[in-house]
Amino acid sequence: MYLEHFGLNDAPFRLTPNLAYLYEDSSQAAASTMVKTALDQGAGFIKVTGEVGLGKTLLCRRLLADLTTPYLTAWLPDPHVSPGTLRAALARDLGVALPSRPSQQEVHHRLHHHLTALVAAGRKPVLLIDEAQALSDSALETVRLLTNLETERSKLLQVILLGQPELDQRLASPRFRQLRQRIVYSCQLEPLDRPAVGLYLAHRLAEAGCDRPLFSAAAIAAIAKASAGTPRLVNVLADKSLLAAYGCGKDRVCRAEVRRAIADTEATRDTLGGPWWQPTARMAGFGLVAFGVFLALETWLGGGG
Ligand SMILES: Nc1ncnc2c1ncn2[C@@H]1O[C@H](COP(=O)(O)OP(=O)(O)O)[C@@H](O)[C@H]1O
Ligand SMILES: [Mg+2]
Incomplete structure (x- = not known):
């Protein structure tokens, strides 16, 4: 590999989002600040959108690392789940003890109970959902119902949705009108400038x-x-x-x-x-063909004359 050649002690451009390589560009910084402010304000839903490859998963990892006590985080990295699996994953991440084959009602009930106890103890449970544009309608509705749970003073669960711009199209549907209204804080990740x-x-x-x-x-x-x-x-x-x-x-x-x-x-x-070279290559190719035709013609004419 080239590491030794360039005096590197690690591969600098791996594709896995690694916090050790985090570069604090203005867009990442703004998104991270916005999310933390919104959580602090008690927002139920927070949304971060961005095209593929702009750093949403990295932002997720960063928030998971930064949101220490009183926050208590749960992370849903793969949104291709049924409402039941979503609830169970959240319950597991938050440390809810579940019986072996719980009914949906049972999971919901225990989750509610556990969240209430956590909030009473001064904790702030937060669910982060990466690739949120891929949540099914029913899973999205389940998330909305979970954020409905609240005490007189605060939400029992705050949710951060991170997704591609398609997430906005999903939320634009009339059936998500209620959810859309509750997203007061949102931002968009931007590409790096030159x-x-x-x-x-x-x-x-x-x-x-x-x-x-x-x-x-x-x-x-x-x-x-x-x-x-x-x-x-x-x-x-x-x-x-x-x-x-x-x-x-x-x-x-x-x-x-x-x-x-x-x-x-x-x-x-x-x-x-x-690719940038395509027009150049095409022109070069055309030039070569023309030159070949010219040579062939000249040989033919020369031979004929
Ligand atoms: N601000 C940043 N600092 C360092 N690396 C970044 C930054 N933003 C994105 N990356 C890197 O770019 C790649 C894509 O980021 P990722 O979070 O997977 O994007 P997304 O989830 O939006 O598709 C990863 O290797 C990630 O580490
Ligand atoms: Mg990602």
Whole structure:
């Protein structure tokens, strides 16, 4: 691998959301602050939307780490669950003791009882749901009913929904009118801008043990453009560019390596509308064909004359 070659002690651009590599860009910071303020205000529902790869799962992990006592968190990473499984998962995360085959009513009753006791003891139970756009209608309705539980003074459960923009389309449906009305706090994760991409790359490299600038300014500009500032794509392109530079025995990444990474990355077709080299390659290909035809014609005419 290229780690030793570049003096790195860890792979800097892995795709798993790892808090050790968190770069505090303005959008992440704003979202984290908004969520904490909203929780503090006692909001029942809080919503964070963002396109794929912008850092929703990372934000989730960060909140799980940051929300210490009095908060008590439960996390639903996979929303493809029935209402029953959702309730059971929440109960398990919050430490509710359940009999072996509880009825739905039983789970709901015990959950209510446990949440009441927690809140009475000064705790603040919070449920985080990642990929919330994929919740079924019935699961979403179950979540709404759970946040209906309250004492005279506060909610028994606060819910943070994190999801792709499709979540807004789901909530726009008339059947979620009530739920929509209760989402007072929401925000949207934004892509990194061009300077932030440079800082993001440098931050991850430094975390992995390399303080030397491994990417030229032109390389950073090319990554920023091809990724449209989406951190996951930045990671993919940075990793492939480092590999390309390593393959050529170079000690840093220049635009040429990024071009190779882009050509090798399907997802940049969405951001660039096709790999950057496609028009160039097409023109070069056309030029070659034209030249070949010209040579063939000349040989033929020459031979004939
Ligand atoms: N602010 C950030 N700092 C560091 N890494 C980030 C940041 N935002 C996103 N990433 C990285 O980008 C990748 C995609 O993030 P992820 O949370 O999985 O996105 P999403 O859940 O929105 O699809 C992960 O590798 C994650 O670590
Ligand atoms: Mg995610």
